[in-house]
Amino acid sequence: MxxxxxxxxxxxxxxxxxxxxxxxxxxxxxxxxxxxxxxxxxxxxxxxxxxxxxxxxxxxxxxxxxxxxxxxxxxxxxxxxxxxxxxxxxxxxxxxxxxxxxxxxxxxxxxxxxxxxxxxxxxxxxxxxxxxxxxxxxxxxxxxxxxxxxxxxxxxxxxxxLIKSPSEIAMLRHSASVGKKWMDATMAALVEGNTEGDAVGAGLAVLAANGGTQQDIAIASGPNAIHYMGSSGVPHWNVQRALEPGDLVHVDLWGPVFGYYTDFARSTVVGGKPDGGQKELLEGSCALIHHIIAGIEPGKTRFCDLYTRGTAWLDANGFANHKSTADETNNFSQQFPCFGHAIGLGIDGPWIVEDEQTVIQPNMTIAVEALVSKLGVGAANYEEDVLVTDEGAEILTSACDGVRWG
Missing domain, CATH: 3.40.350.10 (Creatinase/prolidase N-terminal domain)
Structure with a gap:
């Protein structure tokens, strides 16, 4: 190849x-x-x-x-x-x-x-x-x-x-294709009896074999799913607790493939059968990100406009937003008041934050993300890598299944 x-x-x-x-x-x-x-x-x-x-x-x-x-x-x-x-x-x-x-x-x-x-x-x-x-x-x-x-x-x-050349876009497409393999291998290992560490290890073997290295993997499951990461130590994943059927799990992985980054997130439930609250959370996290992406109008939309669009969706659908105090034990959203960032040779700026006036232009590449929480349920993470085109946005990570439950 x-x-x-x-x-x-x-x-x-x-x-x-x-x-x-x-x-x-x-x-x-x-x-x-x-x-x-x-x-x-x-x-x-x-x-x-x-x-x-x-x-x-x-x-x-x-x-x-x-x-x-x-x-x-x-x-x-x-x-x-x-x-x-x-x-x-x-x-x-x-x-x-x-x-x-x-x-x-x-x-x-x-x-x-x-x-x-x-x-x-x-x-x-x-x-x-x-x-x-x-x-x-x-x-x-x-x-x-x-x-x-x-x-x-x-x-x-x-x-x-910020504006990518044709050769850079080709590099980022390739990174997204490797990222899909990395995520698929990680998610496939989220089975009963495995630990978060087992799943991370399965993914890293695929990533390394395809020319990538991780900057980090944020994974949390079960009783820790309300948090962004399952461990506050080193490493950032739990290697002691075995996964159980019905555990909510979210995975955010990012790092370079031959220099250019892949960075996206997926969520699921161990066993693939979420209860009603979990399903609402999982579906909501996907819907939010695709709602934000649908608002991209090249040459017109600013990064701050995407932020406003995201917070409005959260408010309208009963989820905690970045300024809410209603998300129980999870205060990650207040610590990271953002819906993503530019991506290329790293986690780049500008950021999708409230005051960022940069206008989105064709050939920018952006990672659109959010950790979404529900009282008494936990949190789900979803993220897509996007190439801005003349017409709107192409999701580079669309080949990686976003619905991993029945």
Whole structure:
């Protein structure tokens, strides 16, 4: 089978667009800082521009090294990019930047490179604030020999990554197809006598064999089904309690397949025979998400409009919404006042929240989700990955059965 891929020339096109946006913002360069290593939640911006992630695990700093599991791209608006990595051992030659420099002390190496490139007296935007640590900045300044002030520039890459190219859409279609196999294997193992951990393990075997890795799996069942996750420890799934017939179970799984994310949720009852309250909850969670998706009008609908549409549906159908206090023990909805987010090389923004004014456009990809609760019944989770088209929305995860009960 031939797998989809991003053409080499697309990486240079992306960098040129980032340069142009930086220049329009009055910046002279961008530093794109990335955390990857043994985590997958913050590699997207660097991967988007270079096809590179650090392979080394994130470990504490020492005198001789810093920022293991991180990497940085220095992208001048005029001039060639420089990629700095803490670990350079790439057997497949994936990197799409010519000037690649290894730095055991990555933060110090970045500071020295900025000085060598004559950028310290210029305006520099920082992309990757969520993973750029105070400790890294202190070492960077020490190597630069002077204070260094970065301007926030995360919005540049968020904007560039929001509209997907044809090759990215192909990658996301493939991710959704792998996600279906992952979810099917997980749900098939939700049988009497198994634990949540057994089901998670069955799914992960399929995911790994098909080129994916998990960021996380949120699963909860039976008496814990009112919660988003079945365990508050590590791991996030219960490996002691055996599933019983009639247990309500919901599964939300997400992670990258060859870099691009799949992220969706399904719910069921062990044995496939829900009682009346469970069936109302399961059907309601599906109906809510498809109701929100049906409201997508490209070029017109804002992310906040989808939020309003979702809360109105919950109110009209007797479910707790994000501002309700009527959902008994489950306060997850208040902690996560949201109906989803953009998706691509990660769990991306913008988010489907009350105040997000971004207008939805064709070739955006969005994960639409909600954990829906009912008093005395529990909670059900449902989520779909959506490609916005010129006409409306195509559900990329539609091949994965949403009704898993009789």
């Amino acid at each position: 031939t797998l989809p891929n991003i053409p080499d020339a697309e990486f240079e096109t992306r960098r040129e667009r980032a340069r142009q946006m930086a220049k329009e913002a009055g910046l002279d360069a961008l530093v794109i800082w990335s955390r990857s290593g043994n985590s997958v939640e913050a590699y997207g911006d660097l991967f988007y521009l270079t096809n590179f992630v650090s392979l080394f695990p994130c470990v504490p700093d020492r005198k001789t090294w810093s920022s293991r599991g991180h990497a940085a791209l220095i992208l001048p608006v005029d001039g060639a990019p420089v990629l700095l990595t803490d670990y350079l051992d790439d057997p497949e030659d994936r990197i799409k930047v010519t000037d690649v420099r290894f730095a055991l002390d990555l933060a110090a190496g970045t500071g020295k490179a900025l000085a060598d490139m004559g950028l310290l007296d210029r305006r520099i935007g920082m992309v990757g604030m969520m993973s750029y640590l105070v400790s890294a900045h202190q070492r960077l300044e020490a190597a630069a020999g002077r204070p260094v002030a970065f301007e926030s520039a995360d919005h540049i890459l968020e904007h560039l990554r």
